[in-house]
Amino acid sequence: MESKTSFEKLLALTLDKTGLDCRKYNEPYIKRRLNSRLLSNGLAPADYEGYIKILGTVRAEARELYNALTVNVTQFFRDAKMWEILRTDVLPKIIAKLQRPAANGKRPGPAGAPALNIWSCGCSSGEEPYSLAILLRELAGARQSFVPVVIATDIDDLSLEKAASGIYGAASLATAPAEYVARYFKRIGDGPEAKFELEPSVKSLVRFRKHNFFDEPAPASGLDLILCRNVFIYFKTESKDKLLQTFHAALKDDGFLVMGKSEVLFTANFKDKFFLYNSDERIYGKGECHG
Numbered sequence: 001m002e003s004k005t006s007f008e009k010l011l012a013l014t015l016d017k018t019g020l021d022c023r024k025y026n027e028p029y030i031k032r033r034l035n036s037r038l039l040s041n042g043l044a045p046a047d048y049e050g051y052i053k054i055l056g057t058v059r060a061e062a063r064e065l066y067n068a069l070t071v072n073v074t075q076f077f078r079d080a081k082m083w084e085i086l087r088t089d090v091l092p093k094i095i096a097k098l099q100r101p102a103a104n105g106k107r108p109g110p111a112g113a114p115a116l117n118i119w120s121c122g123c124s125s126g127e128e129p130y131s132l133a134i135l136l137r138e139l140a141g142a143r144q145s146f147v148p149v150v151i152a153t154d155i156d157d158l159s160l161e162k163a164a165s166g167i168y169g170a171a172s173l174a175t176a177p178a179e180y181v182a183r184y185f186k187r188i189g190d191g192p193e194a195k196f197e198l199e200p201s202v203k204s205l206v207r208f209r210k211h212n213f214f215d216e217p218a219p220a221s222g223l224d225l226i227l228c229r230n231v232f233i234y235f236k237t238e239s240k241d242k243l244l245q246t247f248h249a250a251l252k253d254d255g256f257l258v259m260g261k262s263e264v265l266f267t268a269n270f271k272d273k274f275f276l277y278n279s280d281e282r283i284y285g286k287g288e289c290h291g
């Protein structure tokens, strides 16, 4: 029988061993993920006491549990349609606003080029922020009329280490347009073991940082765009609301927020803060929701 005390004890040990505060996640989700680890260790469902012993003594189990809880799956240009809308609509809109003539009538040139600031929140091993960097390089062309700055954060050291290397296997690139792979990656080796290294000048557009979005303020303010995809879905409403407050405060007045395809922003609580810009792709604009 599940005892509430052993469950709570396990959550405290999980926080200690993995840095993840499961009280912020919705409970059925946490129980499902924990049970997957219990089963892999030959325990009966809800045998939290048994699992506490394993987690407390087997070093590698903390990593297994972390992976089970965070599901850090990602790919370059995952959800092709969303990336197409960013490329053809959202980013050009942001860039056009950056390039508005200043009071003296002059457009910003390379010397005084304005920054286009983006935060990829919950970036996993870097595929999402690097996809952004590739798009920004494509859109900037030779004109250099803006300076792209992509801040990418995640709570997981191992994912961030992989991101910093900028080297990926073919599976990470399976959803990337072939022309981008050819233009921005150097192939290392052959066959199924081949790796792909991102071009250093594109890689340098992304700044990675360890960051727990529940405990820390946004890593920057005055942002033009925030991506927080496939991160939100597991959290309790209060946790989501707190994070949305952080995003709202960090965005410029005309900034955009992109969530994962199956993630819904709670418009009841955020009606006066965000409006749905593209409902299929879960793209929100900062501002009042009309209607």
Ligand SMILES: C[S@@+](CC[C@H](N)C(=O)[O-])C[C@H]1O[C@@H](n2cnc3c(N)ncnc32)[C@H](O)[C@@H]1O
Pocket: 070, 071, 072, 073, 074, 075, 078, 121, 122, 123, 124, 125, 128, 153, 154, 155, 156, 159, 211, 212, 213, 214, 228, 229, 230, 231, 260
């Ligand atoms: C499924 S991945 C999403 C990757 C990428 N955004 C995408 O959609 O392709 C979720 C990521 O959120 C991160 N994450 C979970 N809780 C976090 C927290 N409290 N603070 C920062 N990152 C967190 C995980 O480590 C994981 O890398």
